[in-house]
Amino acid sequence: MPFAFEKFKETLDNRYSQEDVALIERAFEFAKTAHEGQVRVTGEPYFAHAAAVGTKLAELKLPSEVIAAGVLHDVSEDTQNTIDDIRENFGDDIASMVGAVTKLGKVKYRGEDRYAENLRKMFVAMAEDVRVIFIKFADRMHNMETLYALEEKKRIRIAKEVLEIYAPIANRLGMGEYRGLFEDYAFKYLQPKEYSWTQHLLEERVKKFGPAMERALKNVEFEIRKHGIQDVDLNGRVKHCYSLHKKLLRYKSDISKVYDLVALRIIVKDVPACYAALGILHGLYTPLPGRIKDYIAQPKPNGYQSLHTSVFDEQGSVLEFQIRTHQMHEENEYGVAAHWRYKETGTTTPNERQVHWMEELAQIQKELSTSDFMQHLNELKLDMFSDRIFVFTPRGDVIDLPEQSTPIDLAYAIHSEIGNKAVQTRVNGEIASLDTPLKSGDLCEIIVDRNRKLPNEDWLDFVKTRHAREKIRDALRGTKPGLWSSLMKHVR
Ligand code: MN
Numbered sequence: 001m002p003f004a005f006e007k008f009k010e011t012l013d014n015r016y017s018q019e020d021v022a023l024i025e026r027a028f029e030f031a032k033t034a035h036e037g038q039v040r041v042t043g044e045p046y047f048a049h050a051a052a053v054g055t056k057l058a059e060l061k062l063p064s065e066v067i068a069a070g071v072l073h074d075v076s077e078d079t080q081n082t083i084d085d086i087r088e089n090f091g092d093d094i095a096s097m098v099g100a101v102t103k104l105g106k107v108k109y110r111g112e113d114r115y116a117e118n119l120r121k122m123f124v125a126m127a128e129d130v131r132v133i134f135i136k137f138a139d140r141m142h143n144m145e146t147l148y149a150l151e152e153k154k155r156i157r158i159a160k161e162v163l164e165i166y167a168p169i170a171n172r173l174g175m176g177e178y179r180g181l182f183e184d185y186a187f188k189y190l191q192p193k194e195y196s197w198t199q200h201l202l203e204e205r206v207k208k209f210g211p212a213m214e215r216a217l218k219n220v221e222f223e224i225r226k227h228g229i230q231d232v233d234l235n236g237r238v239k240h241c242y243s244l245h246k247k248l249l250r251y252k253s254d255i256s257k258v259y260d261l262v263a264l265r266i267i268v269k270d271v272p273a274c275y276a277a278l279g280i281l282h283g284l285y286t287p288l289p290g291r292i293k294d295y296i297a298q299p300k301p302n303g304y305q306s307l308h309t310s311v312f313d314e315q316g317s318v319l320e321f322q323i324r325t326h327q328m329h330e331e332n333e334y335g336v337a338a339h340w341r342y343k344e345t346g347t348t349t350p351n352e353r354q355v356h357w358m359e360e361l362a363q364i365q366k367e368l369s370t371s372d373f374m375q376h377l378n379e380l381k382l383d384m385f386s387d388r389i390f391v392f393t394p395r396g397d398v399i400d401l402p403e404q405s406t407p408i409d410l411a412y413a414i415h416s417e418i419g420n421k422a423v424q425t426r427v428n429g430e431i432a433s434l435d436t437p438l439k440s441g442d443l444c445e446i447i448v449d450r451n452r453k454l455p456n457e458d459w460l461d462f463v464k465t466r467h468a469r470e471k472i473r474d475a476l477r478g479t480k481p482g483l484w485s486s487l488m489k490h491v492r
Contacts, residue, residue, distance in 0.1 A: 008051040011058040012067075020064035023090075024054065027068035030089060034079040041149040049142060050074065056138035060337045062131070069097035070135045077102050100125050100132040101139070119165055126169070133169070134337055137178055140166055144185035159189040174303045174335025180240035187242040198245045202238060205261050209317060216285075216313050217264055220321075223280050224266070232277075233267040233326070259291070259310045260320040267329050271296060274323045278307050281321055285311035288318060296328070298440075301390075301400070304332050389440040404437045405464045408455075411446045412468035419468060420455050420475050421448040435462040 005028075012021050031050045038046035054071040068090060076083050076098060083102075087095035104121050125132045144162060147155050163186035170179035188195045217234050224232050239247075239261050251257045266277050274296060291310040299305045306324040313319055330338045391399050391410055399413050407427065412419035424447040425432050438444060455472045463469050 005048075005051045008055045008058070011055050015058060015061060016064060020067075023064050024067050024071065027071045027090065027094075028054065030081075030086075031071050031075055034075045034081045038079075040146070042146045043149075046074070052142040052145075053135070053138045056141055057134060060134060060138075060334055062134060062337065065094050066097070066131050066134060069094045069101070069131070070138055072098050073101045073135055073139060077105060097129065097132055097135065100129060101135050104132065104136055118161065122165060122169060130173075130336060133173070137166065137170065137175070141178070141181060144182070147185065147189060155189050159186040162186045163190065170335075172302055173337075174331065175333070175337060176304070176335065177333040180243065183242035184240050187245065191245075194245060195241060198241050198248070201255060202241065202244065202261065205255070206238060209262065212313060212315060212317060213262060213264060213319065216319055219284060220264075220266065220281060223284055224268075224277055227276065227280055229268060229273050229276060229280075231269040231326075234265065235267075236262050236264050238262050259288075259318050260308075263320045263322050265329075266321060266323045267326055268323070270325055274307055274325060277323050278309060281309065281311065281323075285313055285319070287311050291320075296324070298390075303335065306332065389438060389442075391438050391440070392443045394443065394445045401438070402464050406435050406437060406462055407432070407444055407446060408434050408459050408463050409465045409468045410438065410444050412463075412471045413465065414446070416471045416475070418446055418448060419471055421450060421452040422446050422455075423449045423452060434459070 008028075012024060016024070028047070028050065032047040035046035035050065040046055040049055050071045050073075053073060054067050057067045057070045072086055072090070072094065075081050075086065083095050083099045086098050104125050122133065122136075125136070140162060143158065147158060150158070162182050167179050167182040167186065170176075170182055187198075213236060217236065221232065221234050239258075244258065244261065247258050248255065255261070266281070268274055268277055278292075288310040291308070293308040295304055295306050295308065305328040306322045308320065308322050310318050310320045324332065389401055389403055389405065391401060391405070393399065393410075393414065399410055401409055401413060407425035408419065408422060411422045411425075422434065425434055425436070426445040426447070427436055427438065428443050455475050457472075457476060459472055460469060463472065
């Protein structure tokens, strides 16, 4: 057996039951026979790709039927076997996942249109069955690992697509690890010079500060255990290359301002232990003012949770620490994929925000058809990919909105009648104008006039959400026939 399969088998044996492994092996044998004689551009037999995709899905600890579908994902595309053959051998669920992955691969356009079609297809697939996206991610990740084998033009096209479509979607799904790897692979092919320079910087810093970090980790671990906190895991992570590159651009290439180049991680059992560890750490080393971030109390829009702080060590160098629970850690790295597997075992429910986002996605998808997609693309990109803010209502509800949203966006997010009848707003207790850009954490109250019938057309100039814009247009459009017929009455 070739190496690819050995590694696959090992990953499976460590994590899956005998029945699961039996199903996956049956899928693998099916794929191997189907791809018999096919060779990838890298020179490997084709089934090495099937095994690599299966391994990545197993590393995400996804259910066995997702792995089986991943192993079979190219069968109906590249061989004589049809989806019906797969259905006959593996049932409806696996066959429908393979069918969906195959559909995702078929893109007929070029240029801008290609980009739009791709993005739309990803949304469709995601809204219908997010497992299909995990398979597509694993597939694309292995393709990125072997991208060197392709001709230059194809490499650039695939790398661009990964940077513009795959990485942002991975980010929105909270899959930090996939996002980081996608960006780094794309960076390597799109800006090779900048890539190797940034890599070099990273290596230099790790060499220079590695020993000091090692010492700090040992000190912190000793103190934490001394305080009776059990089940602690300490390690370090090096910043992803592309994200360092972006940060350097912001800081005019001054690397001494980038404190999180290497982050030291303290992973503990529960939330109280996180805050206890933060206290112990600050007792040991002086924190840098203004660098403490509590993403546990206020998670990032994509669900990321952790405490961040930067401290001075004995030599006066700055070290960044990230403190989180084991579960937060898994969710930060694997996002929606982690929820998917927790759901299977029933130990926790998915993060509400993630569910909310998936629902929003499904809704947008329902409203879109291919023909008007290009028209909506800009608004859609704004809604989906810009950062989100969280605004509170006086009733204590948290409304998730895109950045720069206004009280009118909030009003329509609550209910279209609140939007249509809005006349005034109070932001954090102060009267404010209806086009005030809101910030995360703002408390915003909408004052309505029950007798008001129609929204103001001028609102269209400043609202940020597609939802508000559509509701305003609907309300204004809805009145036109009424106006027309009342005018007609006068004429008659
Ligand atoms: Mn493939």
